[in-house]
Each structure stands twice: as C-alpha cells, then as structure tokens.
Amino acid sequence: MRVLTAAVLAAMSLSFPAFAADAKDDTATYTVWEWNVAGDAMNHNSATNGMVSAAAKSIRNRDADFVALNELCAGQFRALEDNLRNAGWPVDDTNFARFEGAYPAGHSVCGGEEEGIAIFSKRPLGPADRFTLPDDGKREKRKLLCAALQDSPHMRFCATHLTYVDEYRKSQADFVRDRLEDYHAKGDTAIVAGDFNMQPNWGRLDDFYSAGVNTPNNDRNTGHYHELDDNDPAHCAGYGEPTVSKADPSDAGPCGTGAKIDFIFVREDKIAGPYSAESLAPNTQCGGALCSDHRVLAGSVTVSVDN
Template sequence: MRSTRSVKRAATAVALALAAVFTSGGAAPAAGTTIAQTYTVWHWNVSGHKINNGSATTGMVAAAVGSIKSQDPSPDFVSFNELCYSQYKAIRDQLNSAPNAWTQATNYARWSETHPAGTGICGGEAFGNALFSKAQLRGEQNYILPADYTQAEADSGAYHEDRSLLCAALADQATMKFCTTHITTSNRRLPNPDSAKINTQQLGAVRNILKGFADAGETYLVAGDFNAEPDMSRMGSLMTTHTELDSTDARCLNYGEWTAIDNPEINDPDTGLPPCAANGGNPKIDMILARTDRLVDPAAGFTADTKSIPTTCTVDGKTNQLCSDHRVLIGTATLSVPVPVTLPATG
C-alpha cells in the first residue's frame, strides 16, 4: 500500500507535469481539447524460453537494455514479448539503474503472466509479456483474450497460454496509454468447429478493446507480435482503423521490413535486401499500431525501423549466437492526445 506522503508527492508531480506541458506554448488548453505529443516505442520479442532458456545472463538482457539506453530519441515506451520472469526483473531493474539510467520513474513497469510458474517453461518460472514507460504510469489493465486451448487440455497439464492485451496509462496524462500483446499462432476453431479461427478471434478482441479506449476519448499506442502480416485478412479488423508505423518503408510500402525469422537458413540480412513478405523469406509480424484518427498527420506523422538481431548471446555453450528470432522494432508517432477534464488520482 502506498503511503499518504507518496500519494501527495504523486499528485504534486502530476499537477506540475501537466502545468509544464500545457503552459509551454502559452495559456493552458481547455479540458476536452487536445494537444500534440510525440512518442517513441521500442519493441522486441526476445524468445526468453525457446532461445534464451529462461536465463537472464545469456546476453539478451544486456543487449536489450543497451539498445534502449542508446536510442536517440530515447524511447517513451518499451514492450517485450516472450519474457521469463527473471529476465523481466533484470530488465526492469537495469533500466532504472546506472550507467545512463533510462528512467527516473518509480512506477514504470508492468508484467502480464501468460503461463504460470512451476512447469518446464522458463526453467520453472512464469512466462509472459511486459511494458515499461520512461514516465510514471498509473494503474494497469490486463485483458485476457479468447483462449487458444480447451479446458480439458489445461486440466491435463498440456502447455497453454492466457494471451492478453496489457495496457497502462501515463500518470500525468491519463488519456494516453500504452499496450502490448502477443497473439497466438493457432488457426484452430475454438470452442467448436463452427467458431472463427482463434487467432482471428483474439485480433477481434484486441480491436474491440482498443475501440473502447477511443470511444472513451483516449489515445494509445499498441506494440506486439501479432503473428499475422499487415496484409493478411485476419488483420483487417485492426488495419481499417489503425496505421502501422513502419508502413511507409520506402522499399516495403504498406508492409514494412521483416521482423521474424521464419526460415532459419535466412540470417539477419543487413548486408542484402530482405524480402517484403513471408513467401519471399521472413515475415513482418511485429508491429506498432497507432489509431489513424489520432495521428496529427495521418500521411507523414510517423516512422519506424527495424534493428539487426544481436549476435552477442551465449546459448547452450555456444558464443556469438542470435539473441532472438525476432528483430527490434522502433517507431515514432505524433498523436493528438485529449486533455483530461479533471486530474484523476494516480495509483
């Protein structure tokens, strides 16, 4: 439980932060109006179990933290998929520590457990997703998506994940939030053969949750491994109202650079030209989405790029190995953020 003194300090910080934003250009904007804010997102699916064996010392954590701290501009939000809990804790603590601490905030990390501890995953640790904010966060919302397993499978001890959409709002601007998700790879029709494919159901659930945010007058960014390419039909329910920040890539227009290794024989091709679609090699399945009607300039007010997969990891006794089978994706967007009618309490 937070102390009364902590709550008072937080409330003061909220007021001062909003005052600084609102008065930097003159008079404060009226409640219910909007201000233009630019945010940068850093996202990585790190394969914490499959490649890094649940360890925080393979080099993956160091590579992730080093990349985040070295970015210019510095990311406002950070998203991870496929983290083991010890890896999450290591990243959380190192982002807040010297040298070159990425954040001075105390309430900046959120964790979503998608598979519980006590199994063979992650060496017995919990497995899930995480998000971090350079600025203070308030609360969190973790929405469980339609299950890609049956209850009988769960009861029998079969591996299963509770896929989710994890979100948190900024403490000093409650109408702006950041989310991360990891959609299933499964094409099964659940809970019965007449159901839509479960990956399509999960994407539809994400769409509906995000629509709720927009209808409530909120702005957001969402990053994650969607396990679908931007031009796939099952992404349609999201892409009709959202813009993927890498969609203006000059060579891969409306698609973006690949993010995941589908064919292990195709290494990170920074020395050549990577294909723009999975049927040519590796797919684009990691994305950063902004709601199109919240972009200040829907034609050019955003950008994104991918980074090489680090080859600095020691895995299964072998050095100089790929630290993941996904690339880091970094995107920036200028968004229209509603001014809150009141200053809500943080927590």
C-alpha cells in the first residue's frame, strides 16, 4: 500500500495540501475496505460460491477497521456476518454490522430477499442513520447508510451506492455530500465508501473533490473532500486506479488505464496524516470466474476526531 509523505509529494511538484489535527482532537488511523460484490448479478444470490469467503478473507488479511459493500443480498450479508464473527474479527460479535435494503424483497433478485448496502466495523457501532437518495424512477431505491462508533460517537462510517441514471447522478452525489456536511457541522468525522457510478474527472463530482486535488487528470474541483487514491503520482494522480474489473476499451479514464467508479472520501480538514488506497486485483475465487465486475478498493487514512 502506498503511503506518500508531504515531502515526497512536494518533490514531485504535486499541489496536495498539508493537513494538521486540531489541538482539541484525537487522531486515529483506519483501514477501509470497499467492494461492490454484484451479489445477484454475478453471484446469483449464492453465499457458498466463494464470494462471501473471499470477501471475509480479504477483510481479515487487510486488517480492515471499516467495510462497505454494495449489491449485497440479505442472505450473503448474514453469511458474511457469521464468517467474520466465527473468525473473531469484530471486537463485539453482537454489534458490528448494519444492512440497508435498496432493491425490495418479493422479486426475482436475491431469491426474493432484499439486495442492498452494508457496513461492518471491527469496533462496536452505534445506531444507524438511513437515508434514501433522490428518486431516479427505478425500482431500486438508492441509499446512504451511516453509523458512528459506539465508543467514539464523533467518528462515523458510511456506505452508499449511487444511480447509473445520468440525469440523477449529480443530485444523488450532492445529497450524499450534504449529509456529510451536516455531520461535519455537528463536529463529526465521516468516511464514506461506495460505488458512485461516475468517474473522478466528471463534472458531477467537481463540488465533491477539493481544489487541492486539481491535476490534469481531475480539475475544476471546488469541494472539500479527498479520495484516498487521489495522491498517487504513479497511478493517474488526482484520478486513481481503475476499480472496474471488465474495462470498457471506449472508457479507459484519462490515463488509459481503466475506469474508477468506487471511492473512499474524507473531508480535507479531517485528514491528519498520510492517506493512500489501492485497487486490488480482480477476484476469481468464485468457481474460477470473476466474483464481481468491480475490484476491491482498500485504503488507509489518519483522521482527527473530536474528543
């Protein structure tokens, strides 16, 4: 995993700002793990074909603190919860996971159960906030799911999955950003991870990304957030590594390496040290086939948290 110091970035003439924690804050370093698992589309609602066990193994191998999943069937959520519990991953095995349905039960998807998003946390979670994003007219209702740590209530982790319907992409991204800003106004530190169904250099995210990220690969930004893979000069600086397993040759991103549509965002004034992320190799442990059309995105960030 790449961790770049301010000195290295300065030497490479990249204009990423330095961050410092407020004196009244504590700092903490978190490893974040995000995956759109294509629970029904490619795994056909199976909890035994290899996807769940591959996810659990990767989560443990990366020693993740926070986990976000998209397109997860309810049965797969329960199976992953059991797997991580039996492996001793959570501190409190009765309080470490939250699920929010997006595609409703009663249809052919996920064997008639819900498909949705989920968060897992190594440390116990407090109550969850559940938001429905602006309606795109589809049966699946896009969601934002957030929960604070029980023993650190100003530290929040969120998962989301935005629409592919183009005319609603920006309104949903703005909705997520506004909820993060609401948390910020209350003194909270929030990390959000998920499939945004858009790319870093698209104008729809200009109000999300900080101007400190502006590079030839991702410019015009006016927001307050950094993505954990935006500071790697070796892999499309300002944009990041691709997260789509099956790259579309007609949409290879600004560096020709493939499309990135999965993200881990943190507000710039909460970053209190190095941050980094990487897109992991496509997982083929599902009967020799790809487990998902997305790659796992794994990152690390040191943040300040109001004490």
